[in-house]
Every structure is written in C-alpha cells, then in structure tokens.
Amino acid sequence: MEKVEIAFYPGVERDGFRTHVFIKNAKGREGKVQAVILAAGLGTRLGLEEKAYPKGLLKVAGRELLLRHLILLSREGVEKFVLVVNPRNRKYFEEFLARYPEYRVILVENSHPERGNGYSLWCARLAVSGPFVLTMSDHLFEEAFVKRAVRGQGLILDRQGFYVDPVEATRVKVSEGRVVEIGKGLEPYDGFDTGFFVLAPEIFKAAERLVEIRQEISLSEIVQAARIPVTEVSGLFWTDVDTPEDLKQARKLLIRASVKGAGDGLISRTLNRRLSTRISPYLCGRITPNQATILSFLLGLLSAALAYFHTAFGGLLYQIHSVLDGVDGEIARAALMKSRFGGLLDSVLDRYVDFIFLSFLLLKLKPGGLLLAAGLLALLGTVMVSYTTERFKGAYGKDAYGIFPVLHYFPGKRDERIFLIFLFCLSGRPELLFPVLALLTHLKVLFTLTVFWRKRSELEEAQG
Amino acid sequence: MEKVEIAFYPGVERDGFRTHVFIKNAKGREGKVQAVILAAGLGTRLGLEEKAYPKGLLKVAGRELLLRHLILLSREGVEKFVLVVNPRNRKYFEEFLARYPEYRVILVENSHPERGNGYSLWCARLAVSGPFVLTMSDHLFEEAFVKRAVRGQGLILDRQGFYVDPVEATRVKVSEGRVVEIGKGLEPYDGFDTGFFVLAPEIFKAAERLVEIRQEISLSEIVQAARIPVTEVSGLFWTDVDTPEDLKQARKLLIRASVKGAGDGLISRTLNRRLSTRISPYLCGRITPNQATILSFLLGLLSAALAYFHTAFGGLLYQIHSVLDGVDGEIARAALMKSRFGGLLDSVLDRYVDFIFLSFLLLKLKPGGLLLAAGLLALLGTVMVSYTTERFKGAYGKDAYGIFPVLHYFPGKRDERIFLIFLFCLSGRPELLFPVLALLTHLKVLFTLTVFWRKRSELEEAQG
Numbered sequence: 001m002e003k004v005e006i007a008f009y010p011g012v013e014r015d016g017f018r019t020h021v022f023i024k025n026a027k028g029r030e031g032k033v034q035a036v037i038l039a040a041g042l043g044t045r046l047g048l049e050e051k052a053y054p055k056g057l058l059k060v061a062g063r064e065l066l067l068r069h070l071i072l073l074s075r076e077g078v079e080k081f082v083l084v085v086n087p088r089n090r091k092y093f094e095e096f097l098a099r100y101p102e103y104r105v106i107l108v109e110n111s112h113p114e115r116g117n118g119y120s121l122w123c124a125r126l127a128v129s130g131p132f133v134l135t136m137s138d139h140l141f142e143e144a145f146v147k148r149a150v151r152g153q154g155l156i157l158d159r160q161g162f163y164v165d166p167v168e169a170t171r172v173k174v175s176e177g178r179v180v181e182i183g184k185g186l187e188p189y190d191g192f193d194t195g196f197f198v199l200a201p202e203i204f205k206a207a208e209r210l211v212e213i214r215q216e217i218s219l220s221e222i223v224q225a226a227r228i229p230v231t232e233v234s235g236l237f238w239t240d241v242d243t244p245e246d247l248k249q250a251r252k253l254l255i256r257a258s259v260k261g262a263g264d265g266l267i268s269r270t271l272n273r274r275l276s277t278r279i280s281p282y283l284c285g286r287i288t289p290n291q292a293t294i295l296s297f298l299l300g301l302l303s304a305a306l307a308y309f310h311t312a313f314g315g316l317l318y319q320i321h322s323v324l325d326g327v328d329g330e331i332a333r334a335a336l337m338k339s340r341f342g343g344l345l346d347s348v349l350d351r352y353v354d355f356i357f358l359s360f361l362l363l364k365l366k367p368g369g370l371l372l373a374a375g376l377l378a379l380l381g382t383v384m385v386s387y388t389t390e391r392f393k394g395a396y397g398k399d400a401y402g403i404f405p406v407l408h409y410f411p412g413k414r415d416e417r418i419f420l421i422f423l424f425c426l427s428g429r430p431e432l433l434f435p436v437l438a439l440l441t442h443l444k445v446l447f448t449l450t451v452f453w454r455k456r457s458e459l460e461e462a463q464g
Numbered sequence: 465m466e467k468v469e470i471a472f473y474p475g476v477e478r479d480g481f482r483t484h485v486f487i488k489n490a491k492g493r494e495g496k497v498q499a500v501i502l503a504a505g506l507g508t509r510l511g512l513e514e515k516a517y518p519k520g521l522l523k524v525a526g527r528e529l530l531l532r533h534l535i536l537l538s539r540e541g542v543e544k545f546v547l548v549v550n551p552r553n554r555k556y557f558e559e560f561l562a563r564y565p566e567y568r569v570i571l572v573e574n575s576h577p578e579r580g581n582g583y584s585l586w587c588a589r590l591a592v593s594g595p596f597v598l599t600m601s602d603h604l605f606e607e608a609f610v611k612r613a614v615r616g617q618g619l620i621l622d623r624q625g626f627y628v629d630p631v632e633a634t635r636v637k638v639s640e641g642r643v644v645e646i647g648k649g650l651e652p653y654d655g656f657d658t659g660f661f662v663l664a665p666e667i668f669k670a671a672e673r674l675v676e677i678r679q680e681i682s683l684s685e686i687v688q689a690a691r692i693p694v695t696e697v698s699g700l701f702w703t704d705v706d707t708p709e710d711l712k713q714a715r716k717l718l719i720r721a722s723v724k725g726a727g728d729g730l731i732s733r734t735l736n737r738r739l740s741t742r743i744s745p746y747l748c749g750r751i752t753p754n755q756a757t758i759l760s761f762l763l764g765l766l767s768a769a770l771a772y773f774h775t776a777f778g779g780l781l782y783q784i785h786s787v788l789d790g791v792d793g794e795i796a797r798a799a800l801m802k803s804r805f806g807g808l809l810d811s812v813l814d815r816y817v818d819f820i821f822l823s824f825l826l827l828k829l830k831p832g833g834l835l836l837a838a839g840l841l842a843l844l845g846t847v848m849v850s851y852t853t854e855r856f857k858g859a860y861g862k863d864a865y866g867i868f869p870v871l872h873y874f875p876g877k878r879d880e881r882i883f884l885i886f887l888f889c890l891s892g893r894p895e896l897l898f899p900v901l902a903l904l905t906h907l908k909v910l911f912t913l914t915v916f917w918r919k920r921s922e923l924e925e926a927q928g
Contacts, residue, residue, distance in 0.1 A: 393858030
C-alpha cells in the first residue's frame with residue numbers, strides 16, 4: 001500500500017533497531033530511550049515551500065530547532081531518534097545529520113506528506129517499539145520543559161499557556177485525566193497541546209483504524225481517538241514556529257525564559273535583566289557565551305580606567321557593564337551552551353573587575369589613614385560576599401540562595417553593589433562610598449554565615 | 465549448656481532482629497547492615513581488671529573506641545550492631561548505650577569470657593543472620609580503613625603494617641587468597657591481622673566444632689579452621705589498644721593519619737604539619753574543631769595588629785598562626801567531627817586574616833602611588849588564589865588539587881604565601897613583599913585557570 005522507506009544513520013544496525021526500548025540507557029537512567037520527531041510538514045506559512053526547506057532546520061539562538069530536540073532529549077536519556085521527513089525536504093535533513101554523527105537517527109520517509117501529521121506518525125511505526133517520546137521538529141521547548149515532560153505520560157498539557165497566543169494555540173479538553181477533544185477554537189477548554197507526547201505503541205492501533213478509512217489524518221485526531229492520558233507541565237516556555245514573526249518572537253522569549261531562577265538581586269530583577277534580555281537576542285548565535293564574558297570583562301576594566309579620570313562616566317560605564325554581564329548567561333542558556341567552566345570564568349573575572357574598579361576609585365582619592373582603611377575593608381567585603389556563597393556551594397554542592405531565599409533580604413549582591421557604586425560616582429562624593437560599602441558587605445557576610453550556622457545540622461544531615 | 469542472654473536496645477524488636485541482613489539499607493546503599501563487636505575481653509593489661517572497666521570505652525580523641533566503631537560503621541551503612549559483653553563489664557556498656565539511643569545495638573552477654581574471644585563470637589550467633597562485619601571493641605581504625613574494609617571479604621589483611629609494631633601484632637600466613645595460619649611469632653608471614661572481618665554465617669559452623677571439643681577458643685583458631693578468604697587493605701591506620709602507652713600512641717598516630725591527602729602546600733608538608741600534629745593530640749578532645757578555628761582566627765588578627773607596630777614579631781606570630789591553622793582540621797578528622805560548616809568557616813576566616821594582615825602591613829607603610837597599587841594587587845591576588853579553586857569545587861563538586869596535582873607545581877597556596885610574608889617581615893624590607901606577592905598570586909590564578917580551561921571538555925563530560 002503506502003511506501004515507507006527507512007534509512008539508517010550512524011550506529012544503528014538494521015536488525016537492532018527494534019530492540020532498544022525503555023531499557024536502562026548508557027547513563028544508567030531508566031528512561032524513554034527513543035523519540036519520534038515529525039518533520040514531514042510542508043512549511044507553507046514560512047514561505048519556505050518553494051525550496052521545501054524544513055522548518056525544523058531553522059535556527060533559533062544559533063541552533064537548529066531539530067538540534068535542540070536532539071540535545072535536550074539526549075540529556076534526558078533518549079538514545080535513538082526516529083525522524084519522519086518528506087521526499088522533498090529529505091536532502092536537507094541528510095545534510096544536517098551528516099554534521100552530527102553523534103546522534104543515532106533513523107530517517108523515515110513519508111511519501112504522502114499531504115496526508116497530514118497523523119499519517120507521519122503512522123509511518124514511524126516500523127522504526128519504533130515500546131514507549132516513545134513524540135514531538136514536532138518545528139516546536140521549541142526550553143530545557144526545563146523537556147526535563148519535566150519526558151517524565152510524564154500521554155499528551156503534555158500546558159494549562160496556563162503563559163507564553164502562548166491563545167487564539168493560535170491548539171486547545172485541549174480533558175476529562176478524568178484523558179484527552180476528550182482537541183482543536184483550535186474549542187470552548188470551554190482545559191489547556192493547550194504543547195506538541196510533546198509520551199506514548200505507548202498502542203497509539204498505532206488507533207492510527208491504523210483512521211488510516212484505513214481516511215485520506216488525511218491529523219495527529220490530534222489520533223490522540224483524541226486513543227483518549228490518551230494527560231500530564232500537566234505548565235508555566236514553562238514552549239512554542240511552535242509557523243511564521244517568520246514566530247521565529248523572532250521565539251528567540252526573544254527563549255532569552256526571557258532563560259532568566260528564571262538565576263538568583264538575581266533587586267537591581268537585576270528591576271533594571272538590568274529588562275535591558276539585557278533585549279540585547280541578548282541580537283547577540284545570541286553571533287558570539288559565544290565565553291566571548292560575551294570576555295567582552296563584558298574588558299568593558300568592566302575600561303570602566304575602571306575611566307573612573308580614574310572621570311568618576312561619573314566611569315560609574316556609568318560600570319553600571320552598563322553590570323547590565324551586559326547578564327548577557328553571557330542568557331545566551332548560554334538559550335543556546336544550550338551553558339558550561340561549568342563558563343560560569344567559573346564569569347565569576348572569577350567579575351571579582352577582578354569589582355576589585356579593580358574600586359581600586360582605581362580609591363587610588364584617585366590618594367587615600368591615607370582612615371579612608372584607606374575603609375577602602376581596604378570595602379575591597380575585602382566585596383570579594384567576601386561572593387566568596388562566602390561560592391564556598392558554600394563547594395561545601396554542600398547547592399546554591400545558597402536556592403536553599404535559603406532569606407539571603408535575598410539582605411542587599412549586597414553584585415548588581416546591587418554596582419548600582420550603589422554608580423550612584424556614589426554620580427553624587428560627586430565617592431569617598432563616602434567606601435565606609436558604606438565596607439559596612440554593607442561585611443554585614444552581609446556576617447548575615448550569610450549566621451544563616452549557614454543556624455542551619456548547619458539540617459545541612460549536614462541532608463548530605464548523609 | 466552455655467547461657468546466652470540477649471538484651472534488646474532501642475529500635476530492635478525481638479522478632480525482627482533476624483530479618484535485617486545484607487539488604488539495601490535506609491540510605492539506599494547495598495551494604496553489610498549488621499556488625500558484631502566483641503567486647504567481652506577482661507582488659508588485664510590496661511590495669512582495668514579490678515573495676516572490669518572495658519577497653520572499648522576508653523577514649524581516644526575525645527570519643528570512646530566503641531563510639532568510633534558505631535559512627536564509622538553507620539556511615540558505611542551498618543544499621544544493626546551486636547555487642548558481645550561479659551557480665552562484669554555489661555553495666556558500663558549499658559550506661560554508654562543509654563547515651564546513644566540513635567544506634568540500634570543488641571547486647572549479647574558472654575557468661576564465660578574466660579573461654580576466649582572465639583567463644584564470644586559463638587555467643588553472637590543467635591543475634592546474627594546473613595553476612596556481617598566483625599570487629600573488636602578495643603581496636604581503632606581510621607575512617608578510610610573502615611570505608612575500604614567493609615567492601616572486602618574475610619579477614620582484612622594489612623601487608624605493610626606501616627603503623628604496627630611487628631613484634632606485638634598478630635601475623636597471618638595466606639595461601640591462594642585464604643588464611644592458612646594465624647599467630648604472633650609466625651615466620652614467614654604475609655601480613656597482619658587487623659581485627660576487622662567481613663564474614664558469612666558459615667563461620668559459626670567452624671566455631672561450633674571447636675566449641676564442642678575445647679574449653680578456650682580464640683577467634684584466630686576459628687578463622688584459621690574456616691580458611692576464610694583474605695582482603696588486603698594496606699597502608700592505613702589501625703591499631704589495638706592493650707596498654708596505656710598504646711592509648712597515647714594511638715592518639716598521636718590518629719592525628720598523623722588524619723593529615724594525608726589534605727592537599728597541603730610545600731611549607732605545610734615540610735614544616736607546619738610536623739608541628740601541628742604534635743600539638744593537636746593535646747587539644748583533641750579538649751576543644752572542638754570550631755573552637756580551634758576561632759582561636760586560630762583570633763591569633764591571626766592579633767598577628768596583624770602586632771605587625772602594625774613591630775613587623776618582625778607580627779610576621780612571626782602570623783607564621784605561628786599558620787601552623788595552628790592546621791589543628792582544627794586535624795582534630796576534626798581524628799575525632800570524627802569533620803563538618804562542612806567547619807570547613808567553610810575556616811576558609812572564610814582565613815581569607816579575613818590574610819587580607820587584614822596584609823592591610824595592616826600596607827597601612828603601616830603609608831603607601832601612595834605605585835606601592836599602593838602593588839599592595840592592592842597583592843591583596844586581590846591573595847583572595848583570588850583561593851577563590852578560583854573554591855569556585856571550581858562549587859562548579860564541579862570536586863577538589864581542584866585532587867583532580868589536577870599539577871596545580872601543586874605552582875607555589876602560592878596559603879602556607880607558602882604566609883611563609884613568604886614571614887620572610888619579608890624578617891627582612892626589614894616589607895615594601896618589597898607587595899610586588900612579589902602580586903606577581904606570584906596572579907600568575908597562580910592564571911595558571912590555575914589555564915589548567916581548568918585545557919581540561920574543560922573532559923570535566924564537562926565527566927559530569928554527564
């Protein structure tokens with residue numbers, strides 16, 4: 001009847017592909033070791049149909065949408081991917097896959113893409129056995145979403161649709177934990193279809209019944225017919241890319257979503273992040289996170305030198321540096337390029353910038369006696385605020401601000417300190433800065449140590 | 465025949481005690497969940513026999529020998545202890561156990577202690593099922609020994625006997641991985657009997673045959689008759705306590721053994737530790753590690769203040785502080801009181817002392833221009849040497865010096881810096897210190913970052 005061609009990509013033997021299902025994977029985790037990604041759509045709305053260039057290969061934050069799927073699902077233990085393409089876009093995917101031989105991908109060709117994405121799923125059946133993750137190549141998910149979604153079952157439902165256009169998004173009606181109806185205009189509805197599913201192979205039985213009686217079948221029809229269960233993953237960023245505007249918007253939202261939970265201080269939350277998340281989308285994909293770190297460092301050094309000659313301008317540039325200092329982390333998370341070394345480098349260079357800026361400010365004042373003592377204390381406190389929480393992370397392996405939100409109540413984080421320094425630079429009385437900063441930072445260290453001390457028994461036990 | 469009385473201590477129900485064997489324990493680790501500790505000896509050589517005060521309750525480094533067993537074996541997953549006592553010393557153990565209700569201990573009375581420690585083991589049989597750890601209440605093991613020994617099987621053999629008196633220690637002859645002969649004067653021999661065993665219940669069959677035909681039976685005879693396997697754990701500290709001299713010696717050796725692998729710099733290894741390990745035994749059990757940390761901190765501050773008035777004396781006191789700074793860690797490890805908070809506090813206070821000492825030295829010189837700049841750079845570098853490796857630990861959860869021994873090649877650790885400062889203080893030209901220290905410390909930071917950078921891919925992968 002229908003023709004299904006299967007191509008085998010690196011590491012997959014023809015006979016072997018049916019055996020790798022829902023077993024412990026190489027990393028020793030129990031997980032869904034296979035994923036089906038539908039990429040046979042015709043991409044009409046993006047103006048790509050002439051060349052049949054697939055939406056899944058469009059780049060957001062410097063990475064193809066498909067590559068994001070491969071990276072994020074691999075991190076969750078998926079070891080085998082089944083990619084359903086159409087005859088016209090197949091060559092693009094083959095080129096793409098040749099560049100990433102580290103992923104085991106089985107290419108399945110759907111010769112009748114006009115029969116809909118339900119039919120694409122049907123085409124994947126021969127390459128799949130056991131439970132599997134199903135998602136769409138033109139969808140974009142933030143890392144935290146994928147992490148939670150793969151642990152769910154059935155349709156992954158977003159009840160809040162925080163990042164979603166409620167008119168465009170596909171709505172889902174749920175009853176007794178199962179899908180009842182799916183559709184765009186649906187009223188009333190319980191949430192949105194995220195395009196991410198965790199399915200049992202029984203789904204193909206439901207698909208078969210529809211394939212036999214109908215020409216065009218959508219995935220929604222299959223899912224609805226199978227009354228699959230629903231798992232809620234709300235409040236996290238996901239989107240599908242249909243238009244060029246979607247693509248731009250996705251990049252911005254991805255950056256914005258990457259900021260959550262970063263443990264920012266007050267000035268970061270109210271000022272710096274609002275600016276940096278507007279800048280990052282333009283840099284993302286153009287420079288690497290480590291390059292952003294170095295650029296921000298150089299700008300910080302420049303601001304210090306400038307402060308020696310013109311305090312107010314130096315202070316202003318220092319505050320600008322503080323805004324740009326958020327960019328490296330934002331593009332690293334958005335582009336899935338976060339690295340431990342990058343974080344370490346950023347921290348170390350931040351300490352250098354802070355110390356050097358304050359040193360130049362102090363040197364300019366030609367300090368002696370009390371002012372010098374206050375200056376030295378301010379320098380010490382500035383480093384120690386960071387040292388104390390970093391040392392905590394080293395000792396307990398956990399983020400101090402994450403465990404003890406109470407630490408936020410006492411100001412003195414980097415963004416807050418820099419803003420304070422900036423204000424003193426503008427004020428024309430920079431010498432007053434040092435005693436204030438000395439007091440603030442050492443009290444913050446004391447406060448932090450006190451919190452650690454009070455909770456030391458709980459912490460020790462939690463570590464076993 | 466023989467009378468065996470069993471007393472049940474907190475958390476052990478009479479019917480339940482036979483069921484807890486070699487299963488996954490509460491912490492999810494597979495382990496030997498039960499341990500037998502023999503404590504029915506008569507303690508004749510320590511002059512304790514009149515009061516029948518048991519050797520296992522003598523204190524080393526502020527903790528009873530028995531308590532050390534309970535602590536260390538619990539950390540390795542042992543959840544049930546069987547303690548074999550004699551009728552005369554039983555009351556002491558009951559008092560002791562009442563003070564530590566967190567350990568589940570079954571007290572087994574050996575009414576015939578004169579029949580030997582083999583008979584004591586025999587008495588334990590009713591309270592044991594499945595494999596178990598066996599050890600002696602009057603033995604002392606360092607933490608690393610217990611960690612490795614519980615993973616072995618049979619008799620734990622020390623081939624080197626690094627800390628052992630070869631004349632007094634019990635020797636073992638091994639053939640094909642099994643015990644052939646055990647005895648004091650044995651020649652030739654393969655190693656020493658550490659008094660630590662990991663046994664299967666079959667050992668009681670061998671014991672039974674001996675109990676039936678002999679009055680007095682030693683553990684060695686049973687072990688020899690059963691030809692149990694042998695596991696080597698060499699080079700770590702263990703000892704048995706027979707005489708008052710043993711007790712003193714054990715305390716000293718325990719401190720010395722606690723220093724290994726602490727990642728010391730050159731001056732620490734060649735000078736500071738030689739002194740601190742002679743001081744610690746006198747403080748161990750008298751002050752807590754955190755108290756030692758605070759005292760060392762205060763001494764450091766005093767040395768800084770003194771340096772302002774008399775550079776050479778201040779420098780000398782600073783170096784003395786550097787020696788005493790090792791005491792807190794030594795007594796913490798020896799007394800099994802190591803805590804993450806203690807390590808954190810020590811690190812933070814060290815940074816304060818270093819910065820403040822250098823600041824006082826700098827303030828005294830009434831610096832301006834270049835000297836002040838050099839001084840500020842030296843202050844920054846001093847903190848950053850530590851910051852960089854601590855931040856590494858926070859990022860990767862591993863000790864940088866542990867993973868990259870190459871870091872040791874570049875001097876600049878705290879002990880080395882302090883010694884350098886001490887020398888400059890003596891030299892009468894302390895102003896030369898600052899450029900030297902600035903250069904040294906920043907080069908060390910650069911070197912460290914370079915090592916991290918080169919290995920960043922391996923590190924990222926190792927973290928999964």
